[in-house]
Amino acid sequence: MENFRNFVEMINTVLWDYVLIFALMGIGIFMTIKLKFPQFTRLIPGLRKMIADIANKEKAEEGKMTPVQALATAIASQVGTGNIVGVATAIAAGGPGAAFWMIVSAFFGMATIFSEAVLAQKYRENKDGELVGGPAYYIKNGLKSKWLAVFFSITAVVTMGIVGTMVQSNSVAGSVSSAFNIPVIAVTVGLAIVVTLILMGGMGRIASFAETVVPIMAGAYILGSLVIIALNLGGFITAIKSIFIGAFTPGAIGGGVLGITVQQTVRYGLARGLFSNEAGVGSTPHSHAVADVKHPAEQGFSAMIGVFISTFLICTSTVMVNTAAGSYNSTIPASVMAESATVMTQNAFTLNFGSVGGMFLSVCLSFFSLTTIIGWYFFAESNVKFLFNAKPVTLNTFKVIVIASLIIGTLIDATFVWELVDMTVGLMAIPNIIALFALSKDVRSILDDYDSKVLSGNISWEYKYQNIEAKSSKKKHLNKRVFGTTMLK
Known part of the structure; x- marks a missing residue:
């Protein structure tokens, strides 16, 4: 076991200290420039459209999701223990400056995730009446590389269906057991039952669950955090200074007692930031692929x-x-702080609200983890369908494996589980990043089409597609290749 753990640490060092820091930031910067800084020009219109979609309360056809449901499912996977425990471990191991690099990764990650979403829309497929899509599909249909698509799918199934589930259940079991004094086994059984009931409902139940729970969950946590910040305004400016100073000179904090290098600060900030928002990793495109929108660019904005x-x-x-x-505590070395990082945020809520605060945070963490398990299962299932053609027996077997992973995750050392997920997420990201670079022209052309046709009011993507579909079978095949497999009905 010790040898395996050393192997995982070695792989993570190569992936996150060298390969992925440059690759993920590189694709984010590259797509930001290629798309002309969509973070500044597309976010607000996207928010307005999302609010309008929520107000309209549209229902999706069978086998599809509404844009809001697709976004909620994506956020369900993005908002998990990475946002609470993961951020705390980043601060503990990389100092406050890690937060700066998390935000930097998110800024450029917006362009990356836009690219993932529109490619997922363009190259998705219809299997037995249900839309499926994601990196495996745009790697196969766009890059024409079946072996790379298979490699992505295998790593995706392991990451999101097995190891990722272990991370979430491990964090929930520890937090709930500590806050409510409930035996870990009882928490594990309860979590397993709830997850099983949701998974049995298929895409519709997963989408409805995410659409209902995510806004409440995120809103409650942000509100609680704002109250704590308001109660500690005296330390607010100091905290901001420590973030910016620590981003470039971590040794200047705590009199150098932290023992943190700039490389560690950048590494943990980017790694945990990317694990949180998942931009470039290749997870969220699975839900964006099944959104029923008039134009692929619209789901990119979402x-x-x-x-x-x-x-x-x-x-x-x-x-x-x-x-x-x-x-x-900046006076405690990082190696010591890291040992208690899993309960750091919970301690903050307890310090400010007493035992009720610890319970509140535990409930938030439980819902965060639950939604991530559900979201990641949906993404992993898309890859199971890709690998095994969606046979019912195979899908049911996979559900059993996911529930078993949930239970096993509560029994494993938390630090080692995080190391495992760092490794598998990193391996999954590599083929996705290759595809994003290679298909970047497709992304730019889709955005140009949106600007020239949809925004001008001349013609929509959907109407344009219908015109082409009415022509000869040869041109119909061309349309399938150029505009994506899903528009054909």
Whole structure:
């Protein structure tokens, strides 16, 4: 076991200290420039459209999701233990400056996740009346690389269906057991029952669950965090200073007692930030692929909102709660702080609200983890369908594996579980990043089409598609290749 753990640490060092820091930031910067900084020009219109969609309360056809449901499912996966426990571990191991790099990764990640969403829309497929899509599909249909698509799918199934589930259940079991004095086994059984009931309902139940729970869950946590920040305004400015100073000179904080290098600060900030918002990792495109929208670019704008909510709002709330409220202590070495990082945020709520605060945070964490397990299961299932053609027996077997992973996760050391998920997420991201670079022209052309046709009011993507579909079978095949497999009915 010790040898395996050393192997995982070695792989993580290569992936996150060298390969992915440059690759993920690189694709984010590249797509930001190629798309002409959509973070500034597309986010507000996207938010307005999302609010309008929520007000309209549209229902999706069988086998599809509404844009709001797709976004909620994506956020359900993005908002999990990474936003609470993951952020705390980043601060503990990389110092307050890690928060700066988390925000930087989120800014450029908006362009990355826009690209993922529109490619997922373009290259999705219809299997037995249900839409399916994601990186495996745009790698296969766009890059024409079946082996790379298979590699992505295998790593996605392991990451989101098995290891990711372990991370979430591990955090929930520890938090709930500590806050409510409930045996870990009781928490595990309760969580397993709830997850099983939701998964049995298929895409419709998953979408409805995410659409209902995510806004309440995120809103309650942000509100609680704002109250803590208001109660600790005296430490607010100090916390902000420590974030910016620590981003470039972590040794200047705590008299150098932290023992943190700039490389560690950047590494943990980017790794945990990307684990939180998942931009470039290849997870959220699975839900954006099944959204029923008039134009693929519209779902790209929605995808950007997911990063904004998960990192700019929720992760930043966690950072400020820990640094301003006193649960993070800059006079304690990072190696010591890391040992208690899993309960750092919970301690902040307890310090300010007493035992009720600890219970509140535990409930928030439980819902965060539950929605992530559900969201990641849906994403993993898309890849099971890709690999095994969606046979019912195979899907039911996979559900059993996911529930078993949930139970096993509560029995494993928390630090090792995080190391495992860092490794598998990193491996999953590599083929997705390759595809994003190679298909970047497609992303730009889709955005140009949206600007020239939809915004001008001349013709919609849907109407344009219908005109082409009415022509010869040869041109119909061309339309399938150029505009995506899902528009054909």
